Amino acid sequence: xxxxxxxxxxxxxxxxNGAIYALIALGFGIIYNTTTIINFAQGEMVMLGAMxxxxxxxxxxxxxxxxxxxxxxxxxxxxxxxxxxxxPVKDPSPITLIIITVGAAxxxxxxxxxxxxxxxxxLPPFSGAAPFHLxxxxxxxxxxxxxxxxVVLVAALEAFFRLTLVGxxxxxxxxxxxxxxxxxxxxxxxVQLSFVVSAALGAGAxxxxxxxxxxVYDMGTMLGLKGFSAAIIGGLGSLLxxxxxxxxxxxxxxxxxxxxxxxxxxxxxxxxxxxxxxLRPQGLVGGDK
Amino acid sequence: MxxxxxxxxxxxxxxxxxxxxxxVDNEYYYTLFNxxxxxxxxxxxxxxxxxxxxxxxxxxxxxxxxxxxxxxxLTATWxxxxxxxxxxxxxxxxxxxxxxxxxxxxxxxxYLAMATLGFGIIVYIVFNEAQALTGGPSGLHGxxxxxxxxxxxxxxxxxxxxIWVTLGLILALSANLVDSRFGRAIRALHDTETAAQxxxxxxxxxxxxxxxxSALYASLAGSYYAxxxxxxxxxxxxxxxxxxxxxxxVLGGMASIWGSLLGAAVLTVLxxxxxxxxxxxxxxxxxxxxxxxxxxxxxxxxxxxxxWEFRRVKKEGxxxx
Numbered sequence: 001x002x003x004x005x006x007x008x009x010x011x012x013x014x015x016x017n018g019a020i021y022a023l024i025a026l027g028f029g030i031i032y033n034t035t036t037i038i039n040f041a042q043g044e045m046v047m048l049g050a051m052x053x054x055x056x057x058x059x060x061x062x063x064x065x066x067x068x069x070x071x072x073x074x075x076x077x078x079x080x081x082x083x084x085x086x087x088p089v090k091d092p093s094p095i096t097l098i099i100i101t102v103g104a105a106x107x108x109x110x111x112x113x114x115x116x117x118x119x120x121x122x123l124p125p126f127s128g129a130a131p132f133h134l135x136x137x138x139x140x141x142x143x144x145x146x147x148x149x150x151v152v153l154v155a156a157l158e159a160f161f162r163l164t165l166v167g168x169x170x171x172x173x174x175x176x177x178x179x180x181x182x183x184x185x186x187x188x189x190x191v192q193l194s195f196v197v198s199a200a201l202g203a204g205a206x207x208x209x210x211x212x213x214x215x216v217y218d219m220g221t222m223l224g225l226k227g228f229s230a231a232i233i234g235g236l237g238s239l240l241x242x243x244x245x246x247x248x249x250x251x252x253x254x255x256x257x258x259x260x261x262x263x264x265x266x267x268x269x270x271x272x273x274x275x276x277x278x279l280r281p282q283g284l285v286g287g288d289k
Numbered sequence: 290m291x292x293x294x295x296x297x298x299x300x301x302x303x304x305x306x307x308x309x310x311x312x313v314d315n316e317y318y319y320t321l322f323n324x325x326x327x328x329x330x331x332x333x334x335x336x337x338x339x340x341x342x343x344x345x346x347x348x349x350x351x352x353x354x355x356x357x358x359x360x361x362x363l364t365a366t367w368x369x370x371x372x373x374x375x376x377x378x379x380x381x382x383x384x385x386x387x388x389x390x391x392x393x394x395x396x397x398x399x400y401l402a403m404a405t406l407g408f409g410i411i412v413y414i415v416f417n418e419a420q421a422l423t424g425g426p427s428g429l430h431g432x433x434x435x436x437x438x439x440x441x442x443x444x445x446x447x448x449x450x451x452i453w454v455t456l457g458l459i460l461a462l463s464a465n466l467v468d469s470r471f472g473r474a475i476r477a478l479h480d481t482e483t484a485a486q487x488x489x490x491x492x493x494x495x496x497x498x499x500x501x502x503s504a505l506y507a508s509l510a511g512s513y514y515a516x517x518x519x520x521x522x523x524x525x526x527x528x529x530x531x532x533x534x535x536x537x538x539v540l541g542g543m544a545s546i547w548g549s550l551l552g553a554a555v556l557t558v559l560x561x562x563x564x565x566x567x568x569x570x571x572x573x574x575x576x577x578x579x580x581x582x583x584x585x586x587x588x589x590x591x592x593x594x595x596x597w598e599f600r601r602v603k604k605e606g607x608x609x610x
Binding site for chain 1: 389400402410568577
């Protein structure tokens with residue numbers, strides 16, 4: 001048997017998970033850019049996306065509707081988080097803001113447990129479950145959906161930030177909020193928009209992964225923390241860094257669990273996080289700030 | 290603060306501990322008091338870091354766990370003397386905190402939060418996976434009780450005195466630390482790091498020292514915890530427990546040594562009083578963290594005291610400094 005056969009399989013599952021981490025990492029990066037807040041509730045947006053889509057699908061069995069509905073609901077939650085929990089803060093020091101977003105994460109998880117219970121729910125794959133074979137490896141159609149939609153979303157995001165007026169305004173706020181305000185950009189609204197976009201990205205990630213992993217109320221914590229690790233590994237606030245960090249993390253995890261031990265799989269992300277923090281705190285592609 | 294009122298607090302604390310020891314005659318209450326004491330040790334340490342130095346640890350459960358597992362493994366598996374095992378736990382936690390703290394605290398901002406978060410989860414995974422050493426998810430059994438010469442501390446009541454005397458000493462030590470030259474340096478860097486630096490405070494070093502102190506407190510609490518319960522399992526040292534500790538600090542009040550005791554007591558007793566609390570536990574923690582930090586960022590008790598002070602001074606026509 002070909003010794004590289006399992007490697008290809010690890011690569012496929014690693015890239016699939018990595019794409020999900022990348023989407024979550026981008027959510028961290030976008031909010032960090034406009035506010036320098038690290039939104040620890042980002043993982044719960046992933047969970048909420050999956051759970052809302054599952055519930056919508058349960059009512060009306062249409063996957064596109066479930067996807068868009070889930071994303072829309074979570075975008076609203078993201079907007080509410082900024083408006084209700086972060087904007088009223090009188091003393092916006094980093095410690096205060098970290099604790100608030102951690103509190104929001106815990107609260108959302110608790111509410112989800114009340115709403116959906118502790119069971120795991122399935123969401124059907126986007127186009128059938130019949131696997132096909134690429135040499136020795138097996139690919140599910142959902143793997144391709146995850147990778148394909150991630151590419152589309154990242155390209156759309158890049159286009160949004162480079163080409164549209166609103167996207168440019170958001171970038172201006174991230175470079176220098178005061179200067180942006182001086183040239184007439186509504187910085188507050190851009191901050192709120194960054195929460196909406198991040199929440200929507202997180203929700204999309206959750207809905208993409210749900211057919212592979214099931215949706216459950218506590219899925220967000222680990223996914224969020226790994227997305228966060230991916231963001232730091234790649235370089236917080238950089239689009240390219242987020243994608244790269246996610247993919248590196250996904251593949252490293254798959255290789256470690258396949259070749260070393262599956263029990264320590266979850267530790268890989270945090271080991272890489274510590275390594276990057278200690279050796280290259282600006283991340284793989286980050287410049288000096 | 291006047292010396293007399295400061296002394297009064299300690300006299301009150303000692304009297305309350307002794308009166309409870311004389312009056313209460315129920316093992317269950319002692320167990321509860323013991324857990325309050327252990328949590329208070331953790332919270333005072335975390336408060337030194339969070340409230341005074343303005344740095345957050347999102348993985349403090351790891352140092353608690355390192356203390357507990359070092360004590361547990363050395364005594365239950367290797368038959369070591371519990372007090373020596375406790376010292377070994379302190380060494381392990383102290384060195385771990387030092388190693389994480391050096392690189393993380395040179396940088397400003399979120400780095401300690403990130404590094405401790407990552408460290409906390411890795412330690413939790415190791416507790417689960419290193420089965421030969423830790424017993425894995427089902428835990429480590431048969432940890433012997435602590436003992437003093439001629440007296441085994443094998444009942445909750447005997448442990449109660451040990452834990453609360455230790456807590457009293459730790460509270461006194463912390464209060465002293467905060468009022469020392471070192472404490473003033475800590476608070477200076479909480480307000481503005483640059484100003485503190487320009488006054489000659491080696492901020493990275495001071496932050497590192499506070500972080501290691503708080504890890505040592507946590508490790509001590511962990512060792513006591515292992516010998517109190519005689520059994521430990523990884524679930525007690527997960528990410529949620531780290532969050533619970535931050536909630537206790539926030540509830541009791543940032544930069545308040547006595548508030549730490551209160552925060553630990555409330556969040557230890559509440560789940561015991563309300564059995565339904567368990568299902569809503571995470572919601573309550575989340576809500577406390579958010580509401581207190583949004584409206585009273587110095588913590589609940591401290592915030593309410595500030596409001597009260599503000600009203601009193603306003604009534605007297607004074608000026609708030």
